[in-house]
Amino acid sequence: MKNIKRALEKLRKVRKKQHHPLLYEIHKKHKISKKTLFYIKEYGTEKKVISTVLKESIKILIFASIISAFGGLGLEEIKARFIAIIPLLVLMPALNDMIGDYGTIISSKFATMLHKGKIKGRLSKIPELRGLFFKIFTIALITTILGFIASILISYYVKSYQVTLLTGIKIFSIVIIDVIFLISLLFISSVLLGLYIYRKKEDPNNFLIPITTSVADFANMLILAGLVILFF
């Protein structure tokens, strides 16, 4: 037992950029999985957890904020027109949430698949990844339609905003185009970035969620702004 503790302490002290054969030695001798050892090495002590998380996350979160702010610029420019379409204003946070949620689910599930060693060979032939794609797509369509109907009803009851058939079709088209485009973007960016980060021996959990969600957020705002200009 003492030996394991000493070995793990040694492993925690190994610098990140150094090759660490110790990991393989502990794995072999004490039968602890390499993934567990990777996690222990990455987030060893309390102090190390804070510095690792801050170091790995801060740049990406600031980057995400800048990207999101740029996305918001698009809407700020057409603010007057945008806030006049009440159902879209009501639906905007839900849409943003949805995109963020799917980004988080896709990213964290893909990160777990990577950690578990399930991502091998051609990506399109991995049943778990294919299943995830079709499930997310189906759920996104169901929730978008429900959200659209709810936003129309809310606008009517809260702000007495009456939607004509034409306006309804326009709002529905905006929302559906936006969601289909963004789910595809989320998948592509999560998979490509996840693979890249994992190959660089970093934990994709710390990077994937902020990057994918902010890219999707940025695209969401710009697409919404563009479609509002196009349709209204």
Added chain:
Amino acid sequence: MSFFDRDFKEILSSELVSIIGGLLVGIVLAIYTDKLLLIPGMLVLLPGFLEMRGNISGSLSSRLSSGLFLGVINPKKIKSKIVTGNVIAATILSILVSLALGLIAFLFDYIVLHQVVVEIIFLPLIAGIIANLIEIFITLFATFYLFRKGHDPNNIMGPFVTTTGDISSTLALLITLMII
């Protein structure tokens, strides 16, 4: 592996909860349009501010889930060094990112709109601290609770965090607006 399996049901149900949360925020925005959205630069600030909560708490939950699944974190012991470290890091991140968002919106107001709106710096900072206090603890306890109950927190925590984050962030923004 069935298409409509447990994963599908978990994601769909949590997504429905998320939609409800988003719509609640939408209602608040529609009602308080004149108070919230007419502040110059608010639409520059708002998406990033709402997103931040999901980014920080989502990553926190994802890291904790990985630790729980790998057996590095004991599901019965929340008070451990690794969990405390994660909470402290998430709090620091929240303060720094809120400040950055405020500065970005301030610069936008100054450069594009030629207006000096100092409140736009303090608004996300104070609101961020208030929302963070609520959100991090919700994330922590929900992740552990779900794992102990045999669920995969990865399926539920994403939507859950963004929903609660959106609501707490919008409420925190309104409270801060009243304070300022």
